[in-house]
Amino acid sequence: MPRIEKADRTGFCFGVKRALGKLEKIASERGGIETLGAVVHNRRVLERLAGIGVRTVSSVEAITGDTVVTSSHGVSPDVEEGIRARHIEVVSTTCPFVRRAQMAARRLAEAGFFVIVFGDAGHPEVRGILGWAKGQGLATVEPAAVAALKPLPRRLGLLAQTTQVPADFATFAKKIIDLALARDAEIRIIDTICHDIRERQAAALELARRADLMLVVGGRSSANTNRLAELCGAVTETHLIETAAEIEPGWLKGKELIGVTAGASTDECDVDEVIARLEGLV
Numbered sequence: 001m002p003r004i005e006k007a008d009r010t011g012f013c014f015g016v017k018r019a020l021g022k023l024e025k026i027a028s029e030r031g032g033i034e035t036l037g038a039v040v041h042n043r044r045v046l047e048r049l050a051g052i053g054v055r056t057v058s059s060v061e062a063i064t065g066d067t068v069v070t071s072s073h074g075v076s077p078d079v080e081e082g083i084r085a086r087h088i089e090v091v092s093t094t095c096p097f098v099r100r101a102q103m104a105a106r107r108l109a110e111a112g113f114f115v116i117v118f119g120d121a122g123h124p125e126v127r128g129i130l131g132w133a134k135g136q137g138l139a140t141v142e143p144a145a146v147a148a149l150k151p152l153p154r155r156l157g158l159l160a161q162t163t164q165v166p167a168d169f170a171t172f173a174k175k176i177i178d179l180a181l182a183r184d185a186e187i188r189i190i191d192t193i194c195h196d197i198r199e200r201q202a203a204a205l206e207l208a209r210r211a212d213l214m215l216v217v218g219g220r221s222s223a224n225t226n227r228l229a230e231l232c233g234a235v236t237e238t239h240l241i242e243t244a245a246e247i248e249p250g251w252l253k254g255k256e257l258i259g260v261t262a263g264a265s266t267d268e269c270d271v272d273e274v275i276a277r278l279e280g281l282v
C-alpha cells in the first residue's frame, strides 16, 4: 500500500494570513467590501470570502464603494493615486516582502538604475513593482529581452518577483552579468524572493526527490503554486490540483510514496481534504 507524506511547509504564508485577517475584519465590521483584483489567487478562498460580502472589482473605475482593499500583491503608486483621486479610501494588504521589492525598485530608479524584474510581466505583483520604478524598467524571464535593449542602459538593477525559484534568478543574473559587464556597466542585484517561498520550494523538492508522485494543491492562476509544480515536475510525476475531487485514481497505480505540497494561498483544510481522499483511494 502506498505511503502518503505531506511536505514540511504547507498552509497559508505569512503575507496571505495577514491579508485575509485584515480583509475579514473590515468585511465583518462593514457588512461587505470591495477588493481591487483577487486578494489571493485561490478560487476556493475567493468563494469563501464572497460568502462574507467580499466582492472583487477588476479596475479602479469599477469601484462603487467609498473604501477599497488592495491585494497582498500590492499596486503601483499610479493606481493608488488614481483611487485617491476618486476620494476612495485605500486599505492596503500588500505583503511586507512585496513592499520590500517595491521600495528596492524605487530606490534603484531614483539612483538612476534601469530596473529589471525577473518575473512574469503580466502578474499584478510584477506590474506593481515596476510601477515603483516610474517607467524606468522592464519585467522578463528572458535574458534576450534585456540584450534587445538599444542602447543597453549602463546602470542595471536586478530584482525578482517574490515567488521565483532562487536558482533560476541566479542563472538569469549571471547571464545579465555576462551580457552587460563587457559594456562598461554597473549592476546591482537585490534578492527579493520571499523566504516563505524559498523554504516551501526546498521542502517540496526534498519530498519530490523521494516520491513517485507529487500532488501540488493550489490555484491554477497562482504563480507560486505553478512554480512548485514545475520544480516537482522536474524530478517526479506531478499534478497540480485545486481540489481533492480532481485526483484520478489511475495516478496512484504502482506508486510507493505519494507526496503532497501546496501553494502559499492554499488553505490547510484543502490540503487535509486531499490527504483524506488519497487515504480513501489507496
Ligand code: SF4
Residues within 6 Å of the ligand: 013, 014, 015, 016, 072, 095, 096, 097, 098, 162, 163, 194, 195, 196, 197, 224, 264
Ligand atoms: S508568498 Fe511571500 S511575498 Fe507572497 S504573500 Fe506570501 S509571504 Fe508575502
